[in-house]
Amino acid sequence: MFSSLDAYKEKMETLIESLSSKLKDTGSVCWQIGNHVKDGSVTPLDYIFFEIFQRHNFILRNRIIWRFNFGLNARKRFSGRYETLLWFTKGSDYKFNLDPVRVPQIYPGKTKRTEQGYKPSGNPKGKNPSDFWEFDAKQSFEGQPVWDFPNVKANHPEKTIHPCQFPNEVADRCILALTEIGDTVLDPFAGVGTVVSCAEARSRVGIGFEFDPRYLMLANERLEQARLGELVVRQSGRLPRRPNGNEKVAQVPQEWLDLG
Template identity: 35%
Template sequence: MEYTNKIFNHSCLNMSELPDKSVSLMVTSPPYNINIEYGNKWDKGKLVESKGKKYIDNLEEEEYRTMLSVVIEETKRVLKDDGEIWFNIKNRYKNEEIIPPFWVMEFFKDMYLKNIIIWNFDWGGSTNKRFCSRYEYVFFFTKKKGDYTFNLEDVKIPALNYRPDRYKSQLKNPTDVWNISLVSGNSPERTEHPAQYPEELIERIIKVGTNPGDLVLDPFMGSGTTAVVAKKLGRNYVGYEIEPDFIKIAENRLNNVTQELF
């Protein structure tokens, strides 16, 4: 199919390349709209390092929410009847108070919320008048109430309190709190993308929510993590990204994927 295993260089507000009901799973992390110029390093108000592509994440609130609602509606159009959406977003801190992202659920009233995953990580920015934030959310929605892919056996983890006299297996169902580290500066998967999320996070989602050969969509492809993981796991991918430099990063990563698991 001419639209599979491609990253299109234009806005995901229009995914006209994709037919209706062609995608099995969408997973994405949209811009957070937290008014940060990514890619620059500052020290005491002075620019000390400039690395990677810069962009400013600062839309008017109404414009930002409208943009996400359009992308979500377009995703629903291309999503199969038994398809899934996994949506990563975080709290924002604005005007000296936290804004939780639960407003996004307004865009999914015609879908079924199965989990709100807490993605917990062990490092990040510091604060001095409130506790440091060390988590983000991943909302898991399905189009159908009960008929959807959930490959639990593929994502089970070792049980800490395993007792052979009580349990048949040393493996258990992961909880809805996932302890997965951010991509550090010295990580082998690190790129110049300023807001890269870890392959481990996407791997669990794609394994549990799709089967080999399924099509995975990421409307905000960024450095290509979704595509890389999909290719490694024998799934097809499609994505959208407006920054050509990010597409180059993604393509370089994809070219280095040598093992495909089917």
């Protein structure tokens, strides 16, 4: 627990400095961060980290908005439903593999006029997933509710900053796009091992630090599953599920209709 935001910033800058010296010139840093909320007052943390990384000569390649459809419902402000993921590279000669993370075209039948007539305008391998990522809570966490133990939120040392584990797909997309087989992926705040287990599942070397023994135990279990090829990883590149309106939960309840 940090006594103040300044103490947190100072500690994180020391960490980033030491990470930087270990990172290869072709390497990347993905820093996933939300807001610090105290007494209803919101401080967006990504701008703080942008300044720190810039001071250490990192280059920002994308500021990705990661949107999710779950979380606390606020009463006196709009409910927070996104976090940011800052992708920095150490230099200009960085790895970026687009093909493994392409997503299906929304309109694959779209055409453009060419000298040979009308031809499909998109890429048959799919489209660039863009810097706005959407993940579905139900699909992401069903079957693996790893944060589901009592009081975890109250005990969490950074509960106002990172309230929960993130879906495999966030880590998986970064790992596939920014690293190659055999590369090393480090997560200094490993939690239940989402990043390290995805790294192992994708034949990278995953290293994680975690000081809470409960999370560490789960992380080790998931790492073992990844090594055995048994980790449930949602296939990257699938579009979030959209309700078709026929589901029971999509119907307006009779009680509300009765209100007139």
